[in-house]
Amino acid sequence: MGGRSRLVNRAILRTLSQHSSSSSSSPSTLPASGSGANAVREEVKSLGRAGGAILGSAVDESGARKAQWGAGWVFAAAGLVGMSGGAVGSLHTQAEEEPKASIVPEVARPASKPRVVFVLGGPGSGKGTQCAKIVDSYGFVHLSAGDLLRAEIKSGSPDGTMIQNMIKEGKIVPSSVTINLLKKAMAESNTDKFLIDGFPRNEENRADFEKVTGILPEFILFFDCPETELERRLLGRNEGRVDDNIETIRKRFKVFIESSLPVIDHYEKIGKARKIDATKSREEVFNAIDPLFRPFLETDLQRATEVLLKGIDSGDLSTYERFCDPGMTAFEPEASGHLVKGLDFHRFYFNKKVAGGNEAENFRQSTVTSPVVTLLDSNVGLVTYTRLVQDRSSSEVKAYNETRLWQRKKSALVVYKKYLLLHCKSLALDLGMYQSVTMTYNGGYSGTNDWSTHGKGNVQMKEEEKRAARECTQITRRPPKVKSFQFFVPTQHLMGVGFEPSEDSLAKPTNMLPAFRGLRDIQLSHVHQRNQNKTRFWRTHSSPTTCTSRHLDRH
Numbered sequence: 347m348g349g350r351s352r353l354v355n356r357a358i359l360r361t362l363s364q365h366s367s368s369s370s371s372s373p374s375t376l377p378a379s380g381s382g383a384n385a386v387r388e389e390v391k392s393l394g395r396a397g398g399a400i401l402g403s404a405v406d407e408s409g410a411r412k413a414q415w416g417a418g419w420v421f422a423a424a425g426l427v428g429m430s431g432g433a434v435g436s437l438h439t440q441a442e443e444e445p446k447a448s449i450v451p452e453v454a455r456p457a458s459k460p461r462v463v464f465v466l467g468g469p470g471s472g473k474g475t476q477c478a479k480i481v482d483s484y485g486f487v488h489l490s491a492g493d494l495l496r497a498e499i500k501s502g503s504p505d506g507t508m509i510q511n512m513i514k515e516g517k518i519v520p521s522s523v524t525i526n527l528l529k530k531a532m533a534e535s536n537t538d539k540f541l542i543d544g545f546p547r548n549e550e551n552r553a554d555f556e557k558v559t560g561i562l563p564e565f566i567l568f569f570d571c572p573e574t575e576l577e578r579r580l581l582g583r584n585e586g587r588v589d590d591n592i593e594t595i596r597k598r599f600k601v602f603i604e605s606s607l608p609v610i611d612h613y614e615k616i617g618k619a620r621k622i623d624a625t626k627s628r629e630e631v632f633n634a635i636d637p638l639f640r641p642f643l644e645t646d647l648q649r650a651t652e653v654l655l656k657g658i659d660s661g662d663l664s665t666y667e668r669f670c671d672p673g674m675t676a677f678e679p680e681a682s683g684h685l686v687k688g689l690d691f692h693r694f695y696f697n698k699k700v701a702g703g704n705e706a707e708n709f710r711q712s713t714v715t716s717p718v719v720t721l722l723d724s725n726v727g728l729v730t731y732t733r734l735v736q737d738r739s740s741s742e743v744k745a746y747n748e749t750r751l752w753q754r755k756k757s758a759l760v761v762y763k764k765y766l767l768l769h770c771k772s773l774a775l776d777l778g779m780y781q782s783v784t785m786t787y788n789g790g791y792s793g794t795n796d797w798s799t800h801g802k803g804n805v806q807m808k809e810e811e812k813r814a815a816r817e818c819t820q821i822t823r824r825p826p827k828v829k830s831f832q833f834f835v836p837t838q839h840l841m842g843v844g845f846e847p848s849e850d851s852l853a854k855p856t857n858m859l860p861a862f863r864g865l866r867d868i869q870l871s872h873v874h875q876r877n878q879n880k881t882r883f884w885r886t887h888s889s890p891t892t893c894t895s896r897h898l899d900r901h
């Protein structure tokens with residue numbers, strides 16, 4: 347890897363370790379117990395590590411929050427509907443450079459087991475180069491075993507001379523030394539997502555790491571590249587490394603073939619190796635890697651949503667404010683379908699403690715069911731789910747369909763939220779219902795499946811439609827040039843983003859699709875809905891300023 351980015355990486359690690367202890371301000375409001383709010387803050391902290399990509403600041407001893415890293419995914423809270431004023435800009439904009447320290451949650455140790463990806467390949471195959479890109483896009487912490495060893499030499503450690511000699515000879519340093527360095531770096535870091543680059547280099551490394559840490563990698567990346575190309579790259583690297591000379595390079599190749607390839611074979615056998623053609627350009631290599639990391643992001647977004655809900659349940663306004671953009675827009679059931687902008691409306695509920703109520707009376711608990719995460723592009727993710735809310739003060743369980751749109755920014759979290767109260771007490775979601783949605787970026791929509799022509803009147807769902815409904819969201823079509831794609835969304839999820847199939851919404855132009863209205867470049871062109879008993883078709887058109895729906899047919 348380029349020495350410069352490695353230095354940056356080490357600087358980040360140092361910063362993280364300096365700020366790993368945190369303190370929190372007291373919750374501003376208490377609809378629930380104070381202990382609940384404390385529990386949320388603990389989870390926010392743990393998310394900071396568990397989803398370190400998402401939460402990007404630390405709180406120092408004095409309680410002053412510090413903006414901290416330049417790397418990784420951090421999501422911005424921004425009201426997309428209110429975005430026309432330019433608060434957020436296009437979905438495709440890059441993340442902001444500077445975090446807004448005031449709204450970023452603190453970070454601390456994670457509750458969850460680290461998720462590790464080993465990055466392997468011959469010397470010079472581009473491991474470090476790609477790790478820097480993955481860090482940028484997915485918020486992993488990059489730990490290069492070679493860098494850690496070189497830093498150990500510089501630190502004047504008693505092992506320094508031994509390590510120096512091994513590196514000069516292209517030999518593999520004893521496992522105990524490297525594993526200790528890795529463990530220390532992981533413990534000092536503020537995330538649970540690690541790219542471990544250039545390790546394990548032999549079977550002993552692999553077995554000992556598993557034994558000592560109990561960690562198995564999620565998968566390994568194997569950068570496949572012929573020696574001629576590796577040699578060309580290493581001789582042109584110019585980073586002043588003692589081992590970038592032809593003699594040591596050849597020794598390293600030999601060690602790689604004899605000792606490291608068997609490790610890759612091992613992971614291949616257990617289905618964990620992801621082979622990448624490393625001869626391609628840097629961009630092409632990254633494009634091949636990119637999809638492998640998206641699931642991490644989906645997990646992080648789901649976790650972030652869950653922590654946010656805990657914050658809401660326990661009345662932890664400070665957590666809520668850190669996650670939400672001050673200009674956030676929402677459709678709240680309490681606002682009778684009207685759009686509310688900003689946080690004031692929401693703050694009110696944090697103060698709504700039951701008068702004289704005890705802890706039990708103020709306790710609420712949310713359970714997220716059927717979560718679906720859809721990454722609209724590398725900066726925007728949609729989390730849809732049904733939220734079951736239990737309240738000790740009544741026997742009712744309420745069900746809400748919620749959608750939260752998260753945008754990647756370097757300040758904080760949630761962009762947009764919308765939910766619709768479905769039922770009280772008994773929950774009767776019809777999972778057989780589904781909708782086909784075409785989203786079009788930058789206008790330019792052209793043709794898609796039109797359920798009103800081939801599905802009309804037919805109450806039997808095709809097998810593939812049922813599967814699409816079950817799997818919730820499937821992107822089925824994404825032409826390479828027209829930025830338009832179609833996906834199926836079960837009604838329950840689409841309702842969450844503003845589609846309300848009520849009589850009212852049929853009768854007049856409605857605010858049906860406000861979620862998309864604010865997305866400057868997205869128009870929702872068609873919405874069709876059908877279930878097994880009734881078939882309903884609506885054609886819906888939204889533009890940045892208008893939104894109408896027309897009932898086409900109904901059985």
Ligand SMILES: Nc1ncnc2c1ncn2[C@@H]1O[C@H](COP(=O)(O)OP(=O)(O)OP(=O)(O)O)[C@@H](O)[C@H]1O
Binds near residue numbers: 467471473474624
């Ligand atoms: N896809 C690529 N095409 C051409 N050159 C590349 C590519 N990827 C990386 N390089 C260049 O090749 C050299 C080696 O890359 P890099 O340092 O990332 O490899 P590495 O696998 O981390 O090496 P090592 O194992 O020795 O640390 C660097 O000068 C880098 O800029």
Ligand SMILES: O=c1ccn([C@@H]2O[C@H](COP(=O)(O)O)[C@@H](O)[C@H]2O)c(=O)[nH]1
Binds near residue numbers: 491492551
């Ligand atoms: O796990 C490891 C990683 C590295 N080494 C030694 O360091 C050099 C350089 O490693 P790079 O990954 O190319 O930076 C390598 O040739 C080994 O001598 C190691 O022993 N164990």
